[in-house]
Amino acid sequence: MKGTVFPAMSSGEQDEEGAPLVPPATEEIAEEGGAPPCKDGDAPVARLPTGWSLSSLGAVLRTRGVGSVMVGLVLLALLLGARRWIDLDASSLLGNTVSIGAGQRRRHHSNSTAPPVPIAFTCGNQTSPQPPKCPGTPGPPLPAGGPGPSCPDYFRYIHDDLRPWRDAGITREAVERARRHAYFRLVVVGGRAYVETYQRAYQTRDVFTQWGILQLIRRYPGRVPDLDIMFACDDPGQVRAADFPTPSEAPPVFRYCKDASTLDVVFPDWSFWGWPEVGIRPWTQMLEEVRQESERVRWPERQPYAFWKGNPEGYRIRHELLRCNPSNGQEWNARIFTQNWNHAIQNGFKDSRIPKQCIYRYKVYVEGNAWSVSEKYILACDSPVLFITTPFQDILSRGLIAGKHYWPINREHVCKSIKFAVNWGNEHPTQVQLIGEQGSRFVRDEMSMDYIYDYMLHLLTEYAKLLRYKPTVPEKAVEICTESMACPAQGLHRDCMMDSMERHVASFEPCTLPPPFTPEEAKEIAERETEVLRNVENMEG
Structure with a gap:
């Protein structure tokens, strides 16, 4: 897993291989389905002297809880070194291993015998020009059966x-200092949400971020504490640790990603609830579409190349990736495509549908302006992800393990690294398929909406504990609720909201927040990740 102790993984402004795209004029774009980048300035790319990014140093490579003997062997082989790994054939590596089945998935909560309690929703008189009134304060949480x-x-x-x-807590002054970074301020008081808007975000990032918090309040009524947050909807982290010798004086800014040099607070991105501008449905529905397509085209029948499609303009690493297409008799085992925005818009992104990307054996993930929303969609296909190392981290990338969930690609010689990975994978299909399956299982199970909501609840709860003042509603703030946002919405915006609306109160407890990493655990994580990257580099020769 990747954390603030280490530089993170990737995610750029919008996505890459995972979502329909939007015109390059505005934002970073997704490969077969994503959006263009915000114009807040590109963050410099951090590099290690060895040529490897620190992006993966936060990945958790634990000896316990790996999940299966097979995964342990894959990781062990990477750790032991190149020749021993390459010499293992599928039969000798598999031996008497146990595959990870559905019965071993992480269960979000224990079974509850209580009938689901529906949550009222009505738009009232839709002919009225007045927006619907927000309902009363949510009731207390339902009694649950233990932690x-x-x-x-x-x-x-x-x-x-x-x-x-x-240690020092968060003062009102510290929150106010975050205003220059923020797109909006969100305050929760007594279970009701209020927003003060400072600037409009690109497309509807702010709208669907706020929508997600409202659904959290519906799902866990009475659980979301009073709080006061400043939220930035652009990409790279902006609160530089070097600017605050006393860290507690830094303004707390919530945003979608960060890197090791910034102090921003990472929050799930808006697209979990849908990305209507590029035709992406909410995460649960999109996962099901990708699953069906993955079953339709099994891995051995997929095209034996690494695939990426998106907008390369303004991103050096993406221009490097373009060079990996076949040219002058040189085959790099990659099929890299530039998104034609005009054509994509005219045909309604029909050629940029995320599930269609599951026809390739390998998918490439590359940063854009920062992390990229495409990350989760790329991982969902059961195709091994060739992850170009990056300093950016979001909540997903922090959970990824090199050699288990993805194959690391050296950003200093991208084409060579991709060619080796594809050649090796095609010669060792059993082992490489396992990596693809593990990555997909991670986003399906441990990045399910159950866990996204629990992450939000724990983060906001822990944040609220640090406030040294009682949040109050800002003078210019307006109340928002599910009705005030969904009822006036139209087209795909309304569809995404209705599809992602929480319709029942949770009849179970959220998962239990584990403790922080110890210094020893953090050191072990970094050392193991570094060793995996080093041995992959040795394998490439």
Whole structure:
């Protein structure tokens, strides 16, 4: 897993291989389905002297809880070194191994015998020009049957993100200093949400981020504490640790990603609830579409190349990736495509549908302006992801393990690294298919909406504990609720909201927040990740 202690993984402004795209004029674009980048300035790319990014140093490579003997062997082989790994054939590596089946998936909560309690929703008189009134304060939470299971380990980075203020707390002045970074301020008082808007975000990032918080309040009524947050909807982290010798003086800014040099607080991105501008449905529906397509075209029948499609303009690393297409008799085992925005818009992104990308054996993930929303969609296909190392981290990338969930690609010689990975994978289909399956299983199970909501609840709860003042509603703030946002919405915007609306109160406890990483655990994570990257580099020769 990746945390604030280490530079993170990737995610750029909008996505890459995963979502329909939007015109390059505005934002970073997704490969077969994503959006263009915000114009907040590109963050410099951090590099290690060895040529490897620190992006993966936060990945959790634990000896316990790996999940199966097979995964352990894959990781062990990477750790042991190149020749021993290459010489293993599928039969000798598999031996008497146990595959990970559905019965071993992490269960979000224990079974509840209580009938689901529906949540009222009505738009009232839709002919009225007045927006519907927000309902009363949510009732108390339902009684649940004991604590939930432990949350996935990437939840432990909540402690890292909030560490700067752990001792001194967060004052109203500190929150006010975050205003220059923020697109909006969101305050929850007594279970009701209020927003003060400072600037419009690109497309509807702000709208669907706020929508997600409203659904959290519906799902867990009475659980979301009074709070006061400043939210930035652009990409790269902006709160530089170097600017604050005393970390507690840094303004707490919520945003979608960060890197090792920034103190921003990482929050799930808006697209979990849908990305209507590029035709992407909410995460649950999109996962099901991708699953069906993955079953339709099994891995051995897929095209034996690495695939990426998106907007390369303004991103050096993406221009490097373009060079990996076949040219002058040189075959790099990659099929890299530039998105034609005009054509994509005219045909309604029909050629940029995320599930269609499951026809390739390998998918490439590359950063854009920062992390990219495409990350989760790329991982969902059961195709091994060739992850170009990057310093950016979001909540998903912090949970990824090199050699288990993805194959790391050296950003200093991208084409060579991709060619080797594809050649090796085609010669060792059993082992490489396992990596694809593990990556997909991670986003399906440990990045399910159950866990996304629990992550939000734990993060906001821990943040609220640090506030040294009682939040009050800002003078210029307006109340928002599910009705005030969904009822006036139209077209795909309304469809995404209706599809992602929480319709029942949770009848179970959220998962239990695990403790922070110890210094020893953090050191072990970094050392193991570094060793995997080093041995992959040795394998490439």
